[in-house]
Amino acid sequence: MLFKKLIRTIGRYKAQFISMIIMVALGVGIFLGFNIEWKTLEVNVAKAFEDTGFADYRIVNELGFSEEDLQKVASIDGVDAASRFLSVNVPRKDDEDIVMLTVSENIAVSGFKVLEGTAYDPEDTEGLWISERYAKQNGLSVGDTYTMVYKNIEFSGPIRGLVKSGEYMICLVEKAQMMPDHEKNGFVYVSPAYIKAKIGMTFYPQIHVRSSLPKETMIERAEAALGKSYMIVDKELVTSYSEAHGEMTEGKTMAALLPVIFLAIAILTMITTMHRISISEKTQIGTLKSLGFKDRRILRHYAAYGLFISLCGTILGVAVGLGVGYFFVNPNSVMGDYLDMEHWELHMPLWSIAVVIAINVVLVLATLYSVASMMKGTAAEALQPYAPKAMRRMWIEKKKVWKNLSFATKWNVRDILRHKSRSFMTLFGIVSCMLILIASFGINDTLNSYIDDFFENSICYKTKIVLDTETAGDADVEALIDRYEADWTSSMGIQIGENTYAMEIYGLEHDYFRFVKNHGEHIDLPDDGVLICERIAKKEGLKVGDTFTVSVYGTTEKYELKVADIAKSIAESVMMSDTYAEKLGVQYRVTELFTNETEIEESPIISSTQTKQALLDTFKSFSELMNVMIVMLVFISVLLGIVVLYNLGIMSYAERYRELATLKVVGFKDRHISRILIDQNLWMTILGVLLGIPAGIGVLKILLVMLASDYELTLTISWLTYVIATALTFGVSFIVGVMVSRKNKNIDMVEALKVAE
Amino acid sequence: MKIVEISHVSRIYKVGDHEQKALDDVSLELENGKTIVILGPSGAGKSTLLNMLGGLDSPTSGTIKIKGKDISTLNADQLAEYRASGVGFIFQAYNLIPTLTVLENVALVKEIAKDPLSSHDMLREVGLGEHMYKFPVELSGGEQQRVSIARALTKNPDILLCDEPTGALDTETGVMVLKLLQSMAREHGKTTIIVTHNQNIAKMADVVVHVKNGKIKEVINNDKPLAVEEVEW
Ligand SMILES: Nc1ncnc2c1ncn2[C@@H]1O[C@H](COP(=O)(O)OP(=O)(O)OP(=O)(O)O)[C@@H](O)[C@H]1O
Numbered sequence: 008m009l010f011k012k013l014i015r016t017i018g019r020y021k022a023q024f025i026s027m028i029i030m031v032a033l034g035v036g037i038f039l040g041f042n043i044e045w046k047t048l049e050v051n052v053a054k055a056f057e058d059t060g061f062a063d064y065r066i067v068n069e070l071g072f073s074e075e076d077l078q079k080v081a082s083i084d085g086v087d088a089a090s091r092f093l094s095v096n097v098p099r100k101d102d103e104d105i106v107m108l109t110v111s112e113n114i115a116v117s118g119f120k121v122l123e124g125t126a127y128d129p130e131d132t133e134g135l136w137i138s139e140r141y142a143k144q145n146g147l148s149v150g151d152t153y154t155m156v157y158k159n160i161e162f163s164g165p166i167r168g169l170v171k172s173g174e175y176m177i178c179l180v181e182k183a184q185m186m187p188d189h190e191k192n193g194f195v196y197v198s199p200a201y202i203k204a205k206i207g208m209t210f211y212p213q214i215h216v217r218s219s220l221p222k223e224t225m226i227e228r229a230e231a232a233l234g235k236s237y238m239i240v241d242k243e244l245v246t247s248y249s250e251a252h253g254e255m256t257e258g259k260t261m262a263a264l265l266p267v268i269f270l271a272i273a274i275l276t277m278i279t280t281m282h283r284i285s286i287s288e289k290t291q292i293g294t295l296k297s298l299g300f301k302d303r304r305i306l307r308h309y310a311a312y313g314l315f316i317s318l319c320g321t322i323l324g325v326a327v328g329l330g331v332g333y334f335f336v337n338p339n340s341v342m343g344d345y346l347d348m349e350h351w352e353l354h355m356p357l358w359s360i361a362v363v364i365a366i367n368v369v370l371v372l373a374t375l376y377s378v379a380s381m382m383k384g385t386a387a388e389a390l391q392p393y394a395p396k397a398m399r400r401m402w403i404e405k406k407k408v409w410k411n412l413s414f415a416t417k418w419n420v421r422d423i424l425r426h427k428s429r430s431f432m433t434l435f436g437i438v439s440c441m442l443i444l445i446a447s448f449g450i451n452d453t454l455n456s457y458i459d460d461f462f463e464n465s466i467c468y469k470t471k472i473v474l475d476t477e478t479a480g481d482a483d484v485e486a487l488i489d490r491y492e493a494d495w496t497s498s499m500g501i502q503i504g505e506n507t508y509a510m511e512i513y514g515l516e517h518d519y520f521r522f523v524k525n526h527g528e529h530i531d532l533p534d535d536g537v538l539i540c541e542r543i544a545k546k547e548g549l550k551v552g553d554t555f556t557v558s559v560y561g562t563t564e565k566y567e568l569k570v571a572d573i574a575k576s577i578a579e580s581v582m583m584s585d586t587y588a589e590k591l592g593v594q595y596r597v598t599e600l601f602t603n604e605t606e607i608e609e610s611p612i613i614s615s616t617q618t619k620q621a622l623l624d625t626f627k628s629f630s631e632l633m634n635v636m637i638v639m640l641v642f643i644s645v646l647l648g649i650v651v652l653y654n655l656g657i658m659s660y661a662e663r664y665r666e667l668a669t670l671k672v673v674g675f676k677d678r679h680i681s682r683i684l685i686d687q688n689l690w691m692t693i694l695g696v697l698l699g700i701p702a703g704i705g706v707l708k709i710l711l712v713m714l715a716s717d718y719e720l721t722l723t724i725s726w727l728t729y730v731i732a733t734a735l736t737f738g739v740s741f742i743v744g745v746m747v748s749r750k751n752k753n754i755d756m757v758e759a760l761k762v763a764e
Numbered sequence: 765m766k767i768v769e770i771s772h773v774s775r776i777y778k779v780g781d782h783e784q785k786a787l788d789d790v791s792l793e794l795e796n797g798k799t800i801v802i803l804g805p806s807g808a809g810k811s812t813l814l815n816m817l818g819g820l821d822s823p824t825s826g827t828i829k830i831k832g833k834d835i836s837t838l839n840a841d842q843l844a845e846y847r848a849s850g851v852g853f854i855f856q857a858y859n860l861i862p863t864l865t866v867l868e869n870v871a872l873v874k875e876i877a878k879d880p881l882s883s884h885d886m887l888r889e890v891g892l893g894e895h896m897y898k899f900p901v902e903l904s905g906g907e908q909q910r911v912s913i914a915r916a917l918t919k920n921p922d923i924l925l926c927d928e929p930t931g932a933l934d935t936e937t938g939v940m941v942l943k944l945l946q947s948m949a950r951e952h953g954k955t956t957i958i959v960t961h962n963q964n965i966a967k968m969a970d971v972v973v974h975v976k977n978g979k980i981k982e983v984i985n986n987d988k989p990l991a992v993e994e995v996e997w
């Protein structure tokens with residue numbers, strides 16, 4: 008019998024039940040979705056690294072390692088495997104594509120996995136194993152011949168296999184690149200035998216090591232084994248590793264931040280709504296009690312409502328969660344563009360299931376809590392209709408202005424103040440909606456301004472020429488600089504204490520490269536100090552005027568540098584002028600040239616060229632990632648706003664039904680009554696928007712702090728963001744207001760006023 | 765002058781396939797300034813008739829003219845205007861807005877009525893001058909009913925419609941409310957229509973209309989209506 012009542016009650020409070028189910032589904036869905044995102048990455052990235060023997064350490068020597076060196080490293084206690092390794096950027100023949108030609112002597116380290124074609128053969132002197140992604144984009148298949156040109160030598164051969172490699176999971180050929188371009192860039196593995204056959208010798212500037220030793224131990228033992236200190240890069244500094252893990256960390260932060268809002272709203276909505284429903288069910292509860300139903304039985308009955316809602320919501324939520332998770336991480340998503348890996352199966356953390364169960368328990372408890380308060384006391388007391396709290400005069404009513412307000416205003420003000428929890432929830436919904444909008448548009452503004460600062464203000468050249476440092480002699484470089492009227496830079500690895508950074512020396516006569524601070528403000532490269540990037544300043548605790556010591560990698564040279572200013576930089580680097588470098592006596596070799604020429608003649612000392620446009624293009628896909636995220640968040644926040652406000656609107660409408668009917672009987676027109684309802688909505692929206700703006704800025708600040716290790720971002724919010732966010736929030740509120748107030752046309756005056764309360 | 769002219773009015777409710785005739789071809793004319801009591805058993809159609817006169821409901825067929833104007837064909841807004849100035853309602857449930865004070869409950873009609881009276885004066889007339897700034901819950905049932913009388917009269921309507929105005933009150937309070945109603949109606953020259961199933965109330969009416977099964981059984985003119993005090997309760 009009570010089951011029938013359950014069904015009818017659900018029918019009667021359709022709108023409330025549906026909106027609560029949606030809220031729960033959104034809460035659970037967003038929670039699961041965001042956790043699925045990072046967990047899926049974690050599992051699949053780890054698998055990709057494991058499958059292809061991703062190296063834990065890379066020992067670097069520009070002059071190359073010998074066979075003996077390798078043996079020494081391989082026999083270090085705690086090293087599982089080691090391999091001499093070579094990777095050079097080479098252009099495809101008669102093409103602008105640049106691929107990374109790679110040799111790993113021991114393919115179990117920094118190797119690859121063959122998806123199509125024949126397995127790797129270290130004795131193969133002809134075949135190539137090529138990036139599957141790049142091959143697909145360029146219509147290459149197994150058996151086709153592929154040709155690269157390096158130092159005027161053609162490296163050519165049949166494609167033996169299409170492969171994926173953890174080493175190139177994020178396939179960037181250029182350090183300023185933010186997103187891979189799979190059409191223009193890829194990687195090609197060949198065997199040591201192939202290289203030997205082509206050039207008669209092998210040259211390996213790196214030894215890749217698989218080992219679980221901690222970094223200090225590794226450094227110590229490698230130094231002892233090799234008898235010399237080399238730069239040792241651990242995997243945390245390798246883009247494929249650090250960026251992939253950066254994505255997971257970002258995912259985890261989002262997963263810890265965003266779902267909390269939604270779950271809180273779901274639970275609060277549940278409490279307020281169930282409270283309202285149990286108020287209107289109060290006499291029924293009393294009736295059941297007086298009929299002899301035990302409290303426990305009645306509670307169980309109402310718990311079933313809560314359970315029904317939370318289960319429906321959870322089931323839907325799991326679907327939403329899988330959808331959201333898939334949306335973010337699938338091979339065709341922007342993440343799929345970023346990370347080139349084989350497996351994309353969705354995974355969720357086990358504990359998230361426990362959290363979902365806990366959410367269900369909380370929702371049912373919330374229901375019980377609401378009902379229990381209606382059942383207190385004897386059956387007779389329970390039978391009494393719910394007596395709203397007596398009206399108390401509020402401070403505002405003692406003011407003079409109060410007298411002159413229209414009755415509608417007074418009515419609305421008192422209604423808001425009397426139904427505090429409902430008003431609070433409404434406000435919370437509007438603030439959340441506004442907050443998400445401001446934060447998501449704001450992050451877009453911030454990143455755009457960062458990109459603008461960098462690309463519009465910093466990069467003033469048309470083409471960048473990357474030199475081959477092994478072959479390029481000083482005279483050749485001078486000749487190129489003259490020929491292309493170029494500016495130049497030299498980049499080297501340095502250490503400040505234990506930390507590794509880059510040091511860049513610039514020779515800028517044409518200002519083809521400029522340095523910027525916040526919001527594109529220019530700084531000139533001083534001749535008596537260096538610029539350091541914001542991240543170094545923070546990590547090393549350096550301020551303008553401080554001095555610090557750097558040691559150049561692979562040498563014993565140490566320099567005292569003075570911080571002249573702090574600039575923005577994509578890489579973590581120390582920037583100095585050639586004049587200052589010469590003053591200090593820093594040894595350097597020019598590594599890159601910047602020029603306004605676009606036609607660059609091929610030359611053995613040029614390893615590659617890159618246009619500014621090509622660099623800008625890689626940002627397009629980066630902004631795409633942002634846009635997808637923003638569209639999603641806007642959609643979510645609008646949906647959230649509509650559901651929360653509609654639910655509360657309906658509740659408020661139901662509570663005031665009798666009063667609205669009275670107004671109608673007395674002679675108020677529908678339009679007039681609608682306006683009163685919309686007015687209240689409007690005030691709440693104005694207040695919500697005013698609170699939502701600082702809240703959004705606050706969340707954005709937190710996000711920037713969390714992203715700070717990757718980007719040097721300055722909080723930027725354009726006026727358009729405020730306008731759009733406000734307009735959207737008002738739009739949502741207005742639509743809901745109209746939806747609810749339209750209902751008053753259907754108020755049945757006769758019916759509403761027939762029975763006394 | 766005829767203030768109310770009802771001719772051939774029927775009101776049919778459809779309940780599923782079944783048709784429920786709440787009013788069945790009713791015709792009635794009422795004079796201005798009179799007190800009319802509509803009597804009848806439960807379910808007779810009294811409230812239906814009253815709601816129709818008040819513009820809360822429209823007849824399925826037939827016409828209702830108030831001061832010569834047909835209200836059975838008005839649209840929702842026009843009906844609202846009619847309710848705002850033409851009629852005042854007093855229900856068994858007082859239907860006050862709990863979040864407005866007594867004065868505000870009465871004064872709110874001044875925003876819509878064409879020619880309203882002073883709400884302060886009206887509250888003083890119904891004896892609530894002391895209680896203007898209280899909220900409805902702070903008043904007794906009789907006092908609340910007096911607020912709704914004051915609200916109805918502030919609109920300065922031609923007709924007062926009362927559906928079981930004393931239904932929720934004890935006899936003593938009920939008599940007081942009726943006394944007030946009668947004196948206010950006389951003083952302000954209102955036509956007052958009271959629906960009740962209390963035979964005694966009929967004794968104070970100029971006209972008594974008996975309704976049964978949706979039809980008017982009889983209309984009795986009472987030449988000597990009694991004052992409320994004269995009725996034996
Ligand atoms: N909304 C409705 N739907 C269906 N039938 C209705 C509706 N409202 C009233 N009726 C029916 O119309 C008839 C007249 O109802 P009405 O309320 O006018 O009676 P009444 O004379 O006022 O009775 P009471 O003295 O009990 O108030 C009744 O039989 C009732 O069942």
Ligand SMILES: [Mg+2]
Pocket residue numbers: 810811812927
């Ligand atoms: Mg009735």
